Amino acid sequence: MKRMGSVPAHPESREPLALHAHAMANLRFIRDTMERAGSFTAVPGMGGMLMGLSALIAAFLAARQPSLDAWLAIWMSEAIVAVSIGVAAAAHKARAVKAPLLTGPGRKFALGLAPSIFVAALVTVVLYRAGLYGVIPGIWLLLYGTGILSGGAFSVPIVPVMGVCFVMLGAIALFCPLEWSHWFLAAGFGGLHIIFGALIAARYGG
Amino acid sequence: MAKTNALRQERRSPAQSVAETAPAKLDRLIHERLRLGILSALAANESLTFNELKKLLKTTDGNLSVHARKLEDAHYVTCTKSFEGRLPKTEYRLTPTGRRALERYLDHMEALIQAMRER
Numbered sequence: 243m244k245r246m247g248s249v250p251a252h253p254e255s256r257e258p259l260a261l262h263a264h265a266m267a268n269l270r271f272i273r274d275t276m277e278r279a280g281s282f283t284a285v286p287g288m289g290g291m292l293m294g295l296s297a298l299i300a301a302f303l304a305a306r307q308p309s310l311d312a313w314l315a316i317w318m319s320e321a322i323v324a325v326s327i328g329v330a331a332a333a334h335k336a337r338a339v340k341a342p343l344l345t346g347p348g349r350k351f352a353l354g355l356a357p358s359i360f361v362a363a364l365v366t367v368v369l370y371r372a373g374l375y376g377v378i379p380g381i382w383l384l385l386y387g388t389g390i391l392s393g394g395a396f397s398v399p400i401v402p403v404m405g406v407c408f409v410m411l412g413a414i415a416l417f418c419p420l421e422w423s424h425w426f427l428a429a430g431f432g433g434l435h436i437i438f439g440a441l442i443a444a445r446y447g448g
Numbered sequence: 449m450a451k452t453n454a455l456r457q458e459r460r461s462p463a464q465s466v467a468e469t470a471p472a473k474l475d476r477l478i479h480e481r482l483r484l485g486i487l488s489a490l491a492a493n494e495s496l497t498f499n500e501l502k503k504l505l506k507t508t509d510g511n512l513s514v515h516a517r518k519l520e521d522a523h524y525v526t527c528t529k530s531f532e533g534r535l536p537k538t539e540y541r542l543t544p545t546g547r548r549a550l551e552r553y554l555d556h557m558e559a560l561i562q563a564m565r566e567r
Contacts (some may be wrong), residue, residue, distance in 0.1 A: 262564035265557040271481070272488045272554065279489035279496065279504055 277396065285351060285394065285401050289331020290439025293324045297431035305424040310375050317382075317427070318366075324431070325359070351393040351401075358389030379423035383412030383430045400445070404438040477522055478553045482507060482515045487550045490525060490542040498538040516540060524549055 300320035307313045332352070362385040369378050387408025394401030408430055415426035478484050485505045489496055496504070502512050519525045524546030528539045542550075 261560055265560035265564075268484065269554070269557050269561075272484060272550075275485050275488035275504070276492040279492040 285397055285442055286328070286331035286335045287439045287441070287443025287445075289328055289335075290435045290442060292327050292331065292439075294432045294435030294437075294439055296320060296323050296327060297435060298428055301424050301428035301432055304427075314366075314370065314375075314378070320431075321363075350396050354393030354395065355389040358385045358392070361385055362389075376420040376423075377416055379420075379427050380412050380414075380416030380418075383408050383415055383426065385412075386431075387412055398442075398445075400438065400441055404434060407434050407438075474556060475549055475553055477518065477524070478549055480515065482511060483519055484553070486512075486516055486519060486540070487524065487542065487546055490540055491547060491550055495539045495541045498540070501540065519546065522546075522549075 297320060300316055300323075304313045304316040304320075307316060362382055365381055365385070366378055369375070369381065387405045387410075389405070390408060391402050391405030394405055411426060411430045411434070415423065415430075418426070478487060482505060486501060489501060489504050498512065498516075501516070502509065505512065516525065516527065520527050522545075523543055526541045526543055528541075530537050530539070
């Protein structure tokens with residue numbers, strides 16, 4: 243790396259304006275480096291795989307439920323289980339990063355994802371009351387995908403790619419019969435989580 | 449020449465807490481771009497390997513090892529060498545001293561910006 247030419251050897255002797263600008267540039271550099279470096283660890287790959295596994299179990303159980311209510315209850319429980327796994331895995335990964343200042347990327351991801359999860363929960367209630375079960379799986383996949391996309395916008399490129407996959411799957415699911423929904427949910431929350439979780443774990447350390 | 453002078457200065461007082469005593473003085477050891485980059489990257493990770501740092505900071509083997517060595521000499525980072533199968537693996541970690549130094553540097557930069565705003 244080139245030595246930064248614009249930083250004077252003795253900044254104290256320069257104009258305050260230049261000093262101020264250099265201080266800003268230095269802070270920006272530190273933040274950028276930390277964020278790029280933080281991307282190595284922000285999204286938990288192993289956690290993603292565990293979430294995928296729990297989703298496959300949920301899909302298996304949900305497909306065997308006699309009523310739509312029971313089906314929905316299984317998936318709602320799965321959502322809670324998956325979020326818990328995700329939070330625990332992210333916290334586990336973040337513990338390696340000791341100072342609070344440095345949790346930026348993980349926080350950004352959570353803040354990007356949270357609104358979509360909230361909207362998904364709200365829309366599910368509305369659709370359930372309207373009896374529109376058929377579109378629920380598609381909406382879930384779509385909103386989860388958009389959440390991953392916005393949360394992962396500042397992360398390593400593989401994260402938004404996962405988001406795009408969820409969105410595409412959700413878009414297809416929206417126009418398919420309800421009977422197929424088990425497969426879409428299993429493929430999305432199960433398959434995509436496991437595949438991308440494994441890739442993230444392998445490439446970005448855990 | 450300025451670079452050589454700066455390096456000489458660092459050798460004399462590597463881990464001295466300059467920012468504490470005089471706010472006008474910078475921790476020269478950190479002020480260098482690549483060393484600042486190494487500390488920042490390690491601050492966001494428990495540890496990073498030599499190759500990860502090299503990729504992240506877009507630098508060369510020689511440059512990185514020279515600057516990492518300086519930080520190691522000042523006890524700002526620790527370096528552990530091991531083998532992953534047959535490949536040697538060099539891992540760097542930030543020490544508490546290094547973290548404090550980085551925090552002081554951040555405070556220093558913020559103070560400079562603050563001073564400008566108050567003008």
